[in-house]
Amino acid sequence: MKVIKLANPRGFCAGVDRAIDIVSEAIERFGAPVYVRHEVVHNRKVVNDLKAKGAIFVQELSEIPKGSITIFSAHGVAEQVELDADYRELRYFDATCPLVSKVHKEVVRFAQSGKDIIMVGHENHPEVEGTLGRFPLNSLGKMYLVEDVDQAKSINVNQPENLCLVTQTTLSVSDTEEIIEELKKRFPLMQEPKSEDICYATQNRQDAVKQLALESEAIIVVGSENSSNSNRLKELAEKSGSISYLIDDPDQIKLEMLHNISSLGITAGASAPEELVQLIVKKCMTFGYENLEELDGLKENIFFKLPVELR
Ligand code: SF4
Known part of the structure:
Protein backbone atom coordinates (compact mmCIF):
# COMPACT_ATOMS: atom_id res chain seq x y z
CA MET A 1 0.00 0.00 0.00
CA CYS A 13 7.87 28.80 13.14
CA ALA A 14 7.10 31.50 15.70
CA GLY A 15 9.27 34.07 13.88
CA VAL A 16 7.48 33.58 10.57
CA ASP A 17 4.05 33.65 12.22
CA ARG A 18 4.97 36.94 13.88
CA ALA A 19 6.33 38.51 10.67
CA ILE A 20 3.19 37.65 8.69
CA ASP A 21 0.97 38.92 11.53
CA ILE A 22 2.90 42.20 11.59
CA VAL A 23 2.24 42.82 7.89
CA SER A 24 -1.43 41.76 8.11
CA GLU A 25 -2.03 43.81 11.26
CA ALA A 26 -0.34 46.89 9.78
CA ILE A 27 -2.60 46.69 6.70
CA GLU A 28 -5.64 46.26 8.96
CA ARG A 29 -4.76 49.27 11.15
CA PHE A 30 -3.32 51.72 8.64
CA GLY A 31 -4.92 50.55 5.40
CA ALA A 32 -3.21 49.51 2.14
CA PRO A 33 -0.64 49.91 0.85
CA VAL A 34 1.95 48.87 3.38
CA TYR A 35 5.50 48.59 2.01
CA VAL A 36 7.66 45.60 2.88
CA ARG A 37 11.42 45.69 2.36
CA HIS A 38 12.38 42.33 0.82
CA GLU A 39 10.19 39.22 0.97
CA VAL A 40 8.92 39.26 4.55
CA VAL A 41 9.60 35.50 4.65
CA HIS A 42 11.02 33.40 1.83
CA ASN A 43 7.84 31.80 0.51
CA ARG A 44 6.07 32.57 -2.77
CA LYS A 45 2.56 31.77 -1.52
CA VAL A 46 2.94 33.87 1.64
CA VAL A 47 4.22 36.82 -0.41
CA ASN A 48 1.41 36.52 -2.99
CA ASP A 49 -1.27 36.28 -0.27
CA LEU A 50 0.08 39.43 1.41
CA LYS A 51 0.24 41.22 -1.96
CA ALA A 52 -3.44 40.42 -2.42
CA LYS A 53 -4.19 42.05 0.96
CA GLY A 54 -2.35 45.24 0.00
CA ALA A 55 1.37 44.75 0.74
CA ILE A 56 3.89 46.12 -1.77
CA PHE A 57 7.27 44.38 -1.71
CA VAL A 58 10.35 46.44 -2.58
CA GLN A 59 14.08 45.82 -2.69
CA GLU A 60 15.21 49.25 -1.52
CA LEU A 61 13.80 51.95 0.74
CA SER A 62 14.27 54.48 -2.11
CA GLU A 63 11.23 52.84 -3.79
CA ILE A 64 8.95 53.79 -0.87
CA PRO A 65 7.12 57.16 -0.79
CA LYS A 66 8.03 59.44 2.13
CA GLY A 67 5.91 58.91 5.25
CA SER A 68 4.68 55.42 4.25
CA ILE A 69 4.16 52.49 6.62
CA THR A 70 7.13 50.16 6.12
CA ILE A 71 7.98 46.69 7.42
CA PHE A 72 11.44 45.13 7.63
CA SER A 73 11.53 41.40 6.88
CA ALA A 74 11.98 38.56 9.41
CA HIS A 75 15.62 38.19 8.33
CA GLY A 76 16.65 41.48 9.96
CA VAL A 77 18.35 44.56 8.57
CA ALA A 78 21.65 46.40 8.94
CA GLU A 79 21.67 49.43 11.24
CA GLN A 80 22.18 51.63 8.18
CA VAL A 81 18.74 50.57 6.86
CA GLU A 82 17.07 51.87 10.04
CA LEU A 83 18.97 55.15 9.77
CA ASP A 84 17.98 55.43 6.11
CA ALA A 85 14.31 54.80 7.03
CA ASP A 86 14.49 57.63 9.60
CA TYR A 87 16.06 59.92 7.02
CA ARG A 88 13.24 59.13 4.59
CA GLU A 89 10.67 59.73 7.34
CA LEU A 90 9.20 56.25 7.00
CA ARG A 91 7.11 54.85 9.82
CA TYR A 92 8.58 51.40 10.17
CA PHE A 93 7.79 48.20 12.05
CA ASP A 94 10.50 45.64 12.51
CA ALA A 95 9.49 42.04 11.74
CA THR A 96 13.01 40.76 12.47
CA CYS A 97 12.70 37.43 14.27
CA PRO A 98 13.66 37.89 17.94
CA LEU A 99 16.17 35.04 17.56
CA VAL A 100 17.95 37.00 14.81
CA SER A 101 17.79 40.16 16.96
CA LYS A 102 19.55 38.16 19.68
CA VAL A 103 22.48 37.54 17.30
CA HIS A 104 22.48 41.27 16.38
CA LYS A 105 22.83 42.11 20.08
CA GLU A 106 25.71 39.63 20.46
CA VAL A 107 27.54 41.27 17.54
CA VAL A 108 27.17 44.73 19.07
CA ARG A 109 28.26 43.50 22.51
CA PHE A 110 31.35 41.72 21.12
CA ALA A 111 32.24 44.70 18.90
CA GLN A 112 31.94 47.15 21.80
CA SER A 113 34.62 45.23 23.65
CA GLY A 114 36.92 45.51 20.65
CA LYS A 115 36.76 41.86 19.60
CA ASP A 116 37.07 40.35 16.13
CA ILE A 117 34.01 38.30 15.11
CA ILE A 118 33.61 35.42 12.69
CA MET A 119 30.11 34.85 11.33
CA VAL A 120 29.35 31.41 9.86
CA GLY A 121 26.71 31.91 7.16
CA HIS A 122 25.94 32.29 3.46
CA GLU A 123 27.09 35.40 1.64
CA ASN A 124 24.27 37.57 0.24
CA HIS A 125 21.58 35.94 2.40
CA PRO A 126 19.54 38.85 3.84
CA GLU A 127 19.99 37.59 7.41
CA VAL A 128 23.77 37.56 6.97
CA GLU A 129 23.75 41.02 5.35
CA GLY A 130 21.69 42.33 8.28
CA THR A 131 23.91 40.75 10.93
CA LEU A 132 27.17 41.89 9.29
CA GLY A 133 25.58 45.34 9.07
CA ARG A 134 25.18 45.44 12.87
CA PHE A 135 28.96 45.55 13.36
CA PRO A 136 29.68 49.17 14.32
CA LEU A 137 32.00 51.01 11.92
CA ASN A 138 33.95 52.58 14.79
CA SER A 139 34.78 49.24 16.42
CA LEU A 140 38.44 48.43 17.04
CA GLY A 141 37.86 44.86 15.85
CA LYS A 142 36.88 43.38 12.50
CA MET A 143 34.05 41.09 11.34
CA TYR A 144 34.62 38.18 8.93
CA LEU A 145 32.26 35.84 7.08
CA VAL A 146 33.05 32.13 6.75
CA GLU A 147 30.84 30.07 4.43
CA ASP A 148 32.43 26.63 4.45
CA VAL A 149 35.15 24.37 5.83
CA ASP A 150 37.67 25.48 3.18
CA GLN A 151 37.28 29.09 4.22
CA ALA A 152 37.56 28.05 7.87
CA LYS A 153 40.90 26.42 6.99
CA SER A 154 42.27 29.48 5.21
CA ILE A 155 40.89 32.53 7.02
CA ASN A 156 43.29 34.80 8.89
CA VAL A 157 42.06 37.22 11.56
CA ASN A 158 43.74 40.23 13.16
CA GLN A 159 43.12 39.13 16.77
CA PRO A 160 43.09 35.33 17.11
CA GLU A 161 43.34 35.73 20.90
CA ASN A 162 40.36 38.10 21.03
CA LEU A 163 37.90 36.42 18.69
CA CYS A 164 34.19 35.51 18.89
CA LEU A 165 31.79 33.47 16.83
CA VAL A 166 28.18 33.94 15.67
CA THR A 167 26.18 31.89 13.16
CA GLN A 168 23.27 32.32 10.76
CA THR A 169 20.18 30.94 12.52
CA THR A 170 18.88 28.76 9.68
CA LEU A 171 21.98 26.72 8.80
CA SER A 172 22.15 22.97 9.15
CA VAL A 173 23.43 22.05 12.59
CA SER A 174 25.76 19.42 11.14
CA ASP A 175 27.20 21.84 8.55
CA THR A 176 28.09 24.44 11.15
CA GLU A 177 29.53 21.76 13.44
CA GLU A 178 32.24 20.90 10.91
CA ILE A 179 33.08 24.54 10.21
CA ILE A 180 33.14 25.42 13.91
CA GLU A 181 35.34 22.42 14.75
CA GLU A 182 37.84 23.61 12.13
CA LEU A 183 37.74 27.18 13.46
CA LYS A 184 38.24 25.95 17.04
CA LYS A 185 41.29 23.95 15.96
CA ARG A 186 42.82 27.04 14.40
CA PHE A 187 41.66 29.54 17.03
CA PRO A 188 41.49 27.69 20.37
CA LEU A 189 40.67 30.91 22.28
CA MET A 190 37.66 31.72 20.08
CA GLN A 191 34.62 32.52 22.25
CA GLU A 192 31.27 30.97 21.29
CA PRO A 193 27.86 32.45 22.13
CA LYS A 194 26.39 31.37 25.50
CA SER A 195 23.61 29.47 23.75
CA GLU A 196 23.69 28.23 20.14
CA ASP A 197 22.53 30.65 17.45
CA ILE A 198 20.90 27.89 15.37
S1 SF4 B 1 15.30 32.35 13.31
FE1 SF4 B 1 14.15 32.07 11.39
S2 SF4 B 1 13.52 29.92 11.42
FE2 SF4 B 1 14.12 30.46 13.52
S3 SF4 B 1 12.23 31.07 14.57
FE3 SF4 B 1 13.18 32.92 13.72
S4 SF4 B 1 12.25 33.18 11.69
FE4 SF4 B 1 11.86 31.08 12.35
Missing part, protein backbone atom coordinates in the same frame (compact mmCIF):
# COMPACT_ATOMS: atom_id res chain seq x y z
CA LYS A 2 1.35 3.46 -0.95
CA VAL A 3 1.63 5.80 2.01
CA ILE A 4 2.41 9.46 2.67
CA LYS A 5 4.13 10.30 5.97
CA LEU A 6 4.11 13.82 7.38
CA ALA A 7 7.02 15.06 9.50
CA ASN A 8 6.46 16.74 12.85
CA PRO A 9 7.15 19.50 13.53
CA ARG A 10 7.04 21.11 10.07
CA GLY A 11 6.20 24.46 8.52
CA PHE A 12 5.71 27.84 10.16
CA CYS A 199 17.24 28.40 16.26
CA TYR A 200 14.86 25.93 17.92
CA ALA A 201 12.67 25.70 14.78
CA THR A 202 15.61 24.95 12.50
CA GLN A 203 16.89 22.30 14.92
CA ASN A 204 13.47 20.65 15.39
CA ARG A 205 12.67 20.54 11.65
CA GLN A 206 16.09 19.07 10.92
CA ASP A 207 15.64 16.37 13.57
CA ALA A 208 12.17 15.62 12.17
CA VAL A 209 13.38 15.28 8.56
CA LYS A 210 16.09 12.84 9.66
CA GLN A 211 13.41 10.73 11.35
CA LEU A 212 11.20 10.99 8.25
CA ALA A 213 14.10 9.89 6.02
CA LEU A 214 14.37 6.63 8.00
CA GLU A 215 10.82 5.77 6.95
CA SER A 216 10.58 7.23 3.41
CA GLU A 217 12.02 6.40 0.00
CA ALA A 218 11.54 9.97 -1.23
CA ILE A 219 10.91 13.26 0.55
CA ILE A 220 9.15 16.39 -0.63
CA VAL A 221 10.26 19.49 1.24
CA VAL A 222 7.59 22.16 0.89
CA GLY A 223 9.44 25.44 0.54
CA SER A 224 10.66 28.02 -1.94
CA GLU A 225 14.04 27.96 -3.67
CA ASN A 226 15.30 31.03 -1.81
CA SER A 227 14.39 29.61 1.62
CA SER A 228 17.62 28.77 3.44
CA ASN A 229 16.08 26.45 6.04
CA SER A 230 14.04 24.56 3.37
CA ASN A 231 17.21 23.97 1.34
CA ARG A 232 18.97 22.63 4.44
CA LEU A 233 16.06 20.18 4.98
CA LYS A 234 16.41 18.95 1.39
CA GLU A 235 20.19 18.49 1.84
CA LEU A 236 19.68 16.58 5.09
CA ALA A 237 17.08 14.28 3.47
CA GLU A 238 19.55 13.57 0.65
CA LYS A 239 22.40 12.91 3.08
CA SER A 240 20.13 10.42 4.84
CA GLY A 241 19.73 8.55 1.55
CA SER A 242 16.31 9.76 0.34
CA ILE A 243 15.52 11.23 -3.07
CA SER A 244 14.44 14.76 -2.22
CA TYR A 245 12.50 17.54 -3.96
CA LEU A 246 11.98 21.17 -3.01
CA ILE A 247 8.45 22.14 -4.08
CA ASP A 248 6.40 25.29 -3.58
CA ASP A 249 3.56 24.65 -6.01
CA PRO A 250 1.51 21.44 -6.37
CA ASP A 251 1.83 21.71 -10.16
CA GLN A 252 5.58 21.06 -9.87
CA ILE A 253 4.88 17.46 -8.80
CA LYS A 254 5.00 15.05 -11.74
CA LEU A 255 4.11 11.36 -11.79
CA GLU A 256 7.64 10.34 -12.88
CA MET A 257 9.10 11.93 -9.72
CA LEU A 258 7.19 9.43 -7.60
CA HIS A 259 7.76 6.37 -9.79
CA ASN A 260 8.18 3.25 -7.60
CA ILE A 261 7.98 5.31 -4.40
CA SER A 262 5.64 3.50 -2.03
CA SER A 263 6.56 5.48 1.08
CA LEU A 264 6.64 9.24 0.46
CA GLY A 265 7.67 11.68 3.19
CA ILE A 266 6.52 15.29 3.25
CA THR A 267 7.88 18.07 5.42
CA ALA A 268 7.94 21.87 5.20
CA GLY A 269 10.46 24.62 5.86
CA ALA A 270 9.77 27.22 8.55
CA SER A 271 8.44 29.70 5.97
CA ALA A 272 5.99 27.30 4.25
CA PRO A 273 2.30 27.48 5.20
CA GLU A 274 0.35 24.36 6.23
CA GLU A 275 -2.28 25.23 3.62
CA LEU A 276 0.35 24.64 0.92
CA VAL A 277 1.42 21.36 2.57
CA GLN A 278 -2.20 20.16 2.41
CA LEU A 279 -2.53 21.15 -1.29
CA ILE A 280 0.64 19.18 -2.02
CA VAL A 281 -0.64 16.16 -0.05
CA LYS A 282 -3.87 16.35 -2.07
CA LYS A 283 -1.95 16.42 -5.35
CA CYS A 284 0.19 13.41 -4.31
CA MET A 285 -2.97 11.50 -3.37
CA THR A 286 -3.98 11.72 -7.05
CA PHE A 287 -0.88 9.60 -7.82
CA GLY A 288 -2.18 6.56 -5.98
CA TYR A 289 -1.24 7.19 -2.34
CA GLU A 290 -4.01 5.87 -0.12
CA ASN A 291 -2.80 6.31 3.44
CA LEU A 292 -1.74 9.44 5.28
CA GLU A 293 0.27 9.14 8.51
CA GLU A 294 1.39 11.94 10.84
CA LEU A 295 4.67 11.01 12.52
CA ASP A 296 4.99 11.77 16.21
CA GLY A 297 7.22 14.69 17.02
CA LEU A 298 8.10 17.43 19.41
CA LYS A 299 5.26 19.83 20.31
CA GLU A 300 6.40 23.44 19.93
CA ASN A 301 4.85 26.14 22.07
CA ILE A 302 7.05 29.13 21.32
CA PHE A 303 5.27 32.41 20.65
CA PHE A 304 6.74 35.86 19.92
CA LYS A 305 4.71 38.97 20.75
CA LEU A 306 3.94 41.62 18.13
CA PRO A 307 5.49 45.09 18.50
CA VAL A 308 3.56 47.07 21.15
CA GLU A 309 1.92 49.42 18.61
CA LEU A 310 0.40 46.48 16.71
CA ARG A 311 -0.94 44.46 19.64
Whole structure:
Protein backbone atom coordinates (compact mmCIF):
# COMPACT_ATOMS: atom_id res chain seq x y z
CA MET A 1 0.00 0.00 0.00
CA LYS A 2 1.35 3.46 -0.95
CA VAL A 3 1.63 5.80 2.01
CA ILE A 4 2.41 9.46 2.67
CA LYS A 5 4.13 10.30 5.97
CA LEU A 6 4.11 13.82 7.38
CA ALA A 7 7.02 15.06 9.50
CA ASN A 8 6.46 16.74 12.85
CA PRO A 9 7.15 19.50 13.53
CA ARG A 10 7.04 21.11 10.07
CA GLY A 11 6.20 24.46 8.52
CA PHE A 12 5.71 27.84 10.16
CA CYS A 13 7.87 28.80 13.14
CA ALA A 14 7.10 31.50 15.70
CA GLY A 15 9.27 34.07 13.88
CA VAL A 16 7.48 33.58 10.57
CA ASP A 17 4.05 33.65 12.22
CA ARG A 18 4.97 36.94 13.88
CA ALA A 19 6.33 38.51 10.67
CA ILE A 20 3.19 37.65 8.69
CA ASP A 21 0.97 38.92 11.53
CA ILE A 22 2.90 42.20 11.59
CA VAL A 23 2.24 42.82 7.89
CA SER A 24 -1.43 41.76 8.11
CA GLU A 25 -2.03 43.81 11.26
CA ALA A 26 -0.34 46.89 9.78
CA ILE A 27 -2.60 46.69 6.70
CA GLU A 28 -5.64 46.26 8.96
CA ARG A 29 -4.76 49.27 11.15
CA PHE A 30 -3.32 51.72 8.64
CA GLY A 31 -4.92 50.55 5.40
CA ALA A 32 -3.21 49.51 2.14
CA PRO A 33 -0.64 49.91 0.85
CA VAL A 34 1.95 48.87 3.38
CA TYR A 35 5.50 48.59 2.01
CA VAL A 36 7.66 45.60 2.88
CA ARG A 37 11.42 45.69 2.36
CA HIS A 38 12.38 42.33 0.82
CA GLU A 39 10.19 39.22 0.97
CA VAL A 40 8.92 39.26 4.55
CA VAL A 41 9.60 35.50 4.65
CA HIS A 42 11.02 33.40 1.83
CA ASN A 43 7.84 31.80 0.51
CA ARG A 44 6.07 32.57 -2.77
CA LYS A 45 2.56 31.77 -1.52
CA VAL A 46 2.94 33.87 1.64
CA VAL A 47 4.22 36.82 -0.41
CA ASN A 48 1.41 36.52 -2.99
CA ASP A 49 -1.27 36.28 -0.27
CA LEU A 50 0.08 39.43 1.41
CA LYS A 51 0.24 41.22 -1.96
CA ALA A 52 -3.44 40.42 -2.42
CA LYS A 53 -4.19 42.05 0.96
CA GLY A 54 -2.35 45.24 0.00
CA ALA A 55 1.37 44.75 0.74
CA ILE A 56 3.89 46.12 -1.77
CA PHE A 57 7.27 44.38 -1.71
CA VAL A 58 10.35 46.44 -2.58
CA GLN A 59 14.08 45.82 -2.69
CA GLU A 60 15.21 49.25 -1.52
CA LEU A 61 13.80 51.95 0.74
CA SER A 62 14.27 54.48 -2.11
CA GLU A 63 11.23 52.84 -3.79
CA ILE A 64 8.95 53.79 -0.87
CA PRO A 65 7.12 57.16 -0.79
CA LYS A 66 8.03 59.44 2.13
CA GLY A 67 5.91 58.91 5.25
CA SER A 68 4.68 55.42 4.25
CA ILE A 69 4.16 52.49 6.62
CA THR A 70 7.13 50.16 6.12
CA ILE A 71 7.98 46.69 7.42
CA PHE A 72 11.44 45.13 7.63
CA SER A 73 11.53 41.40 6.88
CA ALA A 74 11.98 38.56 9.41
CA HIS A 75 15.62 38.19 8.33
CA GLY A 76 16.65 41.48 9.96
CA VAL A 77 18.35 44.56 8.57
CA ALA A 78 21.65 46.40 8.94
CA GLU A 79 21.67 49.43 11.24
CA GLN A 80 22.18 51.63 8.18
CA VAL A 81 18.74 50.57 6.86
CA GLU A 82 17.07 51.87 10.04
CA LEU A 83 18.97 55.15 9.77
CA ASP A 84 17.98 55.43 6.11
CA ALA A 85 14.31 54.80 7.03
CA ASP A 86 14.49 57.63 9.60
CA TYR A 87 16.06 59.92 7.02
CA ARG A 88 13.24 59.13 4.59
CA GLU A 89 10.67 59.73 7.34
CA LEU A 90 9.20 56.25 7.00
CA ARG A 91 7.11 54.85 9.82
CA TYR A 92 8.58 51.40 10.17
CA PHE A 93 7.79 48.20 12.05
CA ASP A 94 10.50 45.64 12.51
CA ALA A 95 9.49 42.04 11.74
CA THR A 96 13.01 40.76 12.47
CA CYS A 97 12.70 37.43 14.27
CA PRO A 98 13.66 37.89 17.94
CA LEU A 99 16.17 35.04 17.56
CA VAL A 100 17.95 37.00 14.81
CA SER A 101 17.79 40.16 16.96
CA LYS A 102 19.55 38.16 19.68
CA VAL A 103 22.48 37.54 17.30
CA HIS A 104 22.48 41.27 16.38
CA LYS A 105 22.83 42.11 20.08
CA GLU A 106 25.71 39.63 20.46
CA VAL A 107 27.54 41.27 17.54
CA VAL A 108 27.17 44.73 19.07
CA ARG A 109 28.26 43.50 22.51
CA PHE A 110 31.35 41.72 21.12
CA ALA A 111 32.24 44.70 18.90
CA GLN A 112 31.94 47.15 21.80
CA SER A 113 34.62 45.23 23.65
CA GLY A 114 36.92 45.51 20.65
CA LYS A 115 36.76 41.86 19.60
CA ASP A 116 37.07 40.35 16.13
CA ILE A 117 34.01 38.30 15.11
CA ILE A 118 33.61 35.42 12.69
CA MET A 119 30.11 34.85 11.33
CA VAL A 120 29.35 31.41 9.86
CA GLY A 121 26.71 31.91 7.16
CA HIS A 122 25.94 32.29 3.46
CA GLU A 123 27.09 35.40 1.64
CA ASN A 124 24.27 37.57 0.24
CA HIS A 125 21.58 35.94 2.40
CA PRO A 126 19.54 38.85 3.84
CA GLU A 127 19.99 37.59 7.41
CA VAL A 128 23.77 37.56 6.97
CA GLU A 129 23.75 41.02 5.35
CA GLY A 130 21.69 42.33 8.28
CA THR A 131 23.91 40.75 10.93
CA LEU A 132 27.17 41.89 9.29
CA GLY A 133 25.58 45.34 9.07
CA ARG A 134 25.18 45.44 12.87
CA PHE A 135 28.96 45.55 13.36
CA PRO A 136 29.68 49.17 14.32
CA LEU A 137 32.00 51.01 11.92
CA ASN A 138 33.95 52.58 14.79
CA SER A 139 34.78 49.24 16.42
CA LEU A 140 38.44 48.43 17.04
CA GLY A 141 37.86 44.86 15.85
CA LYS A 142 36.88 43.38 12.50
CA MET A 143 34.05 41.09 11.34
CA TYR A 144 34.62 38.18 8.93
CA LEU A 145 32.26 35.84 7.08
CA VAL A 146 33.05 32.13 6.75
CA GLU A 147 30.84 30.07 4.43
CA ASP A 148 32.43 26.63 4.45
CA VAL A 149 35.15 24.37 5.83
CA ASP A 150 37.67 25.48 3.18
CA GLN A 151 37.28 29.09 4.22
CA ALA A 152 37.56 28.05 7.87
CA LYS A 153 40.90 26.42 6.99
CA SER A 154 42.27 29.48 5.21
CA ILE A 155 40.89 32.53 7.02
CA ASN A 156 43.29 34.80 8.89
CA VAL A 157 42.06 37.22 11.56
CA ASN A 158 43.74 40.23 13.16
CA GLN A 159 43.12 39.13 16.77
CA PRO A 160 43.09 35.33 17.11
CA GLU A 161 43.34 35.73 20.90
CA ASN A 162 40.36 38.10 21.03
CA LEU A 163 37.90 36.42 18.69
CA CYS A 164 34.19 35.51 18.89
CA LEU A 165 31.79 33.47 16.83
CA VAL A 166 28.18 33.94 15.67
CA THR A 167 26.18 31.89 13.16
CA GLN A 168 23.27 32.32 10.76
CA THR A 169 20.18 30.94 12.52
CA THR A 170 18.88 28.76 9.68
CA LEU A 171 21.98 26.72 8.80
CA SER A 172 22.15 22.97 9.15
CA VAL A 173 23.43 22.05 12.59
CA SER A 174 25.76 19.42 11.14
CA ASP A 175 27.20 21.84 8.55
CA THR A 176 28.09 24.44 11.15
CA GLU A 177 29.53 21.76 13.44
CA GLU A 178 32.24 20.90 10.91
CA ILE A 179 33.08 24.54 10.21
CA ILE A 180 33.14 25.42 13.91
CA GLU A 181 35.34 22.42 14.75
CA GLU A 182 37.84 23.61 12.13
CA LEU A 183 37.74 27.18 13.46
CA LYS A 184 38.24 25.95 17.04
CA LYS A 185 41.29 23.95 15.96
CA ARG A 186 42.82 27.04 14.40
CA PHE A 187 41.66 29.54 17.03
CA PRO A 188 41.49 27.69 20.37
CA LEU A 189 40.67 30.91 22.28
CA MET A 190 37.66 31.72 20.08
CA GLN A 191 34.62 32.52 22.25
CA GLU A 192 31.27 30.97 21.29
CA PRO A 193 27.86 32.45 22.13
CA LYS A 194 26.39 31.37 25.50
CA SER A 195 23.61 29.47 23.75
CA GLU A 196 23.69 28.23 20.14
CA ASP A 197 22.53 30.65 17.45
CA ILE A 198 20.90 27.89 15.37
CA CYS A 199 17.24 28.40 16.26
CA TYR A 200 14.86 25.93 17.92
CA ALA A 201 12.67 25.70 14.78
CA THR A 202 15.61 24.95 12.50
CA GLN A 203 16.89 22.30 14.92
CA ASN A 204 13.47 20.65 15.39
CA ARG A 205 12.67 20.54 11.65
CA GLN A 206 16.09 19.07 10.92
CA ASP A 207 15.64 16.37 13.57
CA ALA A 208 12.17 15.62 12.17
CA VAL A 209 13.38 15.28 8.56
CA LYS A 210 16.09 12.84 9.66
CA GLN A 211 13.41 10.73 11.35
CA LEU A 212 11.20 10.99 8.25
CA ALA A 213 14.10 9.89 6.02
CA LEU A 214 14.37 6.63 8.00
CA GLU A 215 10.82 5.77 6.95
CA SER A 216 10.58 7.23 3.41
CA GLU A 217 12.02 6.40 0.00
CA ALA A 218 11.54 9.97 -1.23
CA ILE A 219 10.91 13.26 0.55
CA ILE A 220 9.15 16.39 -0.63
CA VAL A 221 10.26 19.49 1.24
CA VAL A 222 7.59 22.16 0.89
CA GLY A 223 9.44 25.44 0.54
CA SER A 224 10.66 28.02 -1.94
CA GLU A 225 14.04 27.96 -3.67
CA ASN A 226 15.30 31.03 -1.81
CA SER A 227 14.39 29.61 1.62
CA SER A 228 17.62 28.77 3.44
CA ASN A 229 16.08 26.45 6.04
CA SER A 230 14.04 24.56 3.37
CA ASN A 231 17.21 23.97 1.34
CA ARG A 232 18.97 22.63 4.44
CA LEU A 233 16.06 20.18 4.98
CA LYS A 234 16.41 18.95 1.39
CA GLU A 235 20.19 18.49 1.84
CA LEU A 236 19.68 16.58 5.09
CA ALA A 237 17.08 14.28 3.47
CA GLU A 238 19.55 13.57 0.65
CA LYS A 239 22.40 12.91 3.08
CA SER A 240 20.13 10.42 4.84
CA GLY A 241 19.73 8.55 1.55
CA SER A 242 16.31 9.76 0.34
CA ILE A 243 15.52 11.23 -3.07
CA SER A 244 14.44 14.76 -2.22
CA TYR A 245 12.50 17.54 -3.96
CA LEU A 246 11.98 21.17 -3.01
CA ILE A 247 8.45 22.14 -4.08
CA ASP A 248 6.40 25.29 -3.58
CA ASP A 249 3.56 24.65 -6.01
CA PRO A 250 1.51 21.44 -6.37
CA ASP A 251 1.83 21.71 -10.16
CA GLN A 252 5.58 21.06 -9.87
CA ILE A 253 4.88 17.46 -8.80
CA LYS A 254 5.00 15.05 -11.74
CA LEU A 255 4.11 11.36 -11.79
CA GLU A 256 7.64 10.34 -12.88
CA MET A 257 9.10 11.93 -9.72
CA LEU A 258 7.19 9.43 -7.60
CA HIS A 259 7.76 6.37 -9.79
CA ASN A 260 8.18 3.25 -7.60
CA ILE A 261 7.98 5.31 -4.40
CA SER A 262 5.64 3.50 -2.03
CA SER A 263 6.56 5.48 1.08
CA LEU A 264 6.64 9.24 0.46
CA GLY A 265 7.67 11.68 3.19
CA ILE A 266 6.52 15.29 3.25
CA THR A 267 7.88 18.07 5.42
CA ALA A 268 7.94 21.87 5.20
CA GLY A 269 10.46 24.62 5.86
CA ALA A 270 9.77 27.22 8.55
CA SER A 271 8.44 29.70 5.97
CA ALA A 272 5.99 27.30 4.25
CA PRO A 273 2.30 27.48 5.20
CA GLU A 274 0.35 24.36 6.23
CA GLU A 275 -2.28 25.23 3.62
CA LEU A 276 0.35 24.64 0.92
CA VAL A 277 1.42 21.36 2.57
CA GLN A 278 -2.20 20.16 2.41
CA LEU A 279 -2.53 21.15 -1.29
CA ILE A 280 0.64 19.18 -2.02
CA VAL A 281 -0.64 16.16 -0.05
CA LYS A 282 -3.87 16.35 -2.07
CA LYS A 283 -1.95 16.42 -5.35
CA CYS A 284 0.19 13.41 -4.31
CA MET A 285 -2.97 11.50 -3.37
CA THR A 286 -3.98 11.72 -7.05
CA PHE A 287 -0.88 9.60 -7.82
CA GLY A 288 -2.18 6.56 -5.98
CA TYR A 289 -1.24 7.19 -2.34
CA GLU A 290 -4.01 5.87 -0.12
CA ASN A 291 -2.80 6.31 3.44
CA LEU A 292 -1.74 9.44 5.28
CA GLU A 293 0.27 9.14 8.51
CA GLU A 294 1.39 11.94 10.84
CA LEU A 295 4.67 11.01 12.52
CA ASP A 296 4.99 11.77 16.21
CA GLY A 297 7.22 14.69 17.02
CA LEU A 298 8.10 17.43 19.41
CA LYS A 299 5.26 19.83 20.31
CA GLU A 300 6.40 23.44 19.93
CA ASN A 301 4.85 26.14 22.07
CA ILE A 302 7.05 29.13 21.32
CA PHE A 303 5.27 32.41 20.65
CA PHE A 304 6.74 35.86 19.92
CA LYS A 305 4.71 38.97 20.75
CA LEU A 306 3.94 41.62 18.13
CA PRO A 307 5.49 45.09 18.50
CA VAL A 308 3.56 47.07 21.15
CA GLU A 309 1.92 49.42 18.61
CA LEU A 310 0.40 46.48 16.71
CA ARG A 311 -0.94 44.46 19.64
S1 SF4 B 1 13.52 29.92 11.42
FE1 SF4 B 1 14.12 30.46 13.52
S2 SF4 B 1 15.30 32.35 13.31
FE2 SF4 B 1 14.15 32.07 11.39
S3 SF4 B 1 12.25 33.18 11.69
FE3 SF4 B 1 11.86 31.08 12.35
S4 SF4 B 1 12.23 31.07 14.57
FE4 SF4 B 1 13.18 32.92 13.72
